[in-house]
Amino acid sequence: MKRIPIIVLWVVLIFILSSEIFAQELKPIQLPKPQMDGGKPLMQALKERESSRDFSLEKLPLQVLSNLLWAAFGVNRPDSGKRTAPSAKNIQEMDVYVATADGLYLFDAKAHLLKPILAEDIRGMTGRQSFVKVAPINLIYVADFSRAGTMTNEEKEFYSAAHTGFISQNVYLYCASEGLATVVRASIDRPMLAKAMKLRPDQRITLAQPVGYPRK
Numbered sequence: 001m002k003r004i005p006i007i008v009l010w011v012v013l014i015f016i017l018s019s020e021i022f023a024q025e026l027k028p029i030q031l032p033k034p035q036m037d038g039g040k041p042l043m044q045a046l047k048e049r050e051s052s053r054d055f056s057l058e059k060l061p062l063q064v065l066s067n068l069l070w071a072a073f074g075v076n077r078p079d080s081g082k083r084t085a086p087s088a089k090n091i092q093e094m095d096v097y098v099a100t101a102d103g104l105y106l107f108d109a110k111a112h113l114l115k116p117i118l119a120e121d122i123r124g125m126t127g128r129q130s131f132v133k134v135a136p137i138n139l140i141y142v143a144d145f146s147r148a149g150t151m152t153n154e155e156k157e158f159y160s161a162a163h164t165g166f167i168s169q170n171v172y173l174y175c176a177s178e179g180l181a182t183v184v185r186a187s188i189d190r191p192m193l194a195k196a197m198k199l200r201p202d203q204r205i206t207l208a209q210p211v212g213y214p215r216k
């Protein structure tokens with residue numbers, strides 16, 4: 001049998017390793033401008049707001065993801081940088097992470113961009129219920145206590161819970177308006193998820209919320 005030159009083996013090995021590295025590299029996603037017109041009238045969206053746990057595997061188009069994240073916690077007054085959800089003393093300690101099949105991203109509201117965090121599908125770790133890995137995206141709400149100034153721990157916990165509620169309800173209303181399924185969830189193994197997300201000890205997971213099309 002003819003022997004393969006060692007140099008050829010090296011080239012093949014480098015090629016395999018580099019393609020593996022590139023495959024693991026997650027790129028930032030610039031979200032398209034959110035569409036702020038359209039949608040159902042507020043009273044109708046309120047009428048249709050509900051929790052739903054039956055998701056289809058269908059991915060969300062980028063425009064829908066853009067609109068959803070803007071509704072959730074986007075910048076609605078560029079002059080001040082203030083957002084679609086209120087914030088006690090405007091501390092803005094909340095972050096919205098987006099877990100997808102491709103990996104984990106952090107929503108940068110100012111740049112309306114998804115920052116890559118982890119090239120791993122951690123959707124299954126975002127909750128104790130089996131549907132969490134079916135929905136195409138899972139929003140994970142994280143309070144960064146390092147941004148909460150001189151507040152006491154009790155205040156930090158109280159405000160971050162309240163802030164999460166406002167963001168979550170924005171998501172509920174957008175979903176009701178767009179015919180999407182969603183449910184806010186507290187049933188999370190937080191230590192496991194925090195480890196998977198590589199969070200610091202002063203970053204606290206509050207709730208998570210999968211979003212997707214309803215299963216037909």
Ligand SMILES: Cc1cc2nc3c(=O)[nH]c(=O)nc-3n(C[C@H](O)[C@H](O)[C@H](O)COP(=O)(O)O)c2cc1C
Nearest residue numbers: 049050051052053127129183184185186187188207
């Ligand atoms: C703080 C909070 C935590 C929740 N946690 C979960 C959860 O872990 N899993 C789940 O399936 N639903 C969860 N829910 C959804 C509730 O079960 C749901 O809102 C309730 O049954 C009322 O239904 P509705 O949202 O359709 O009005 C949670 C809701 C809230 C407000």
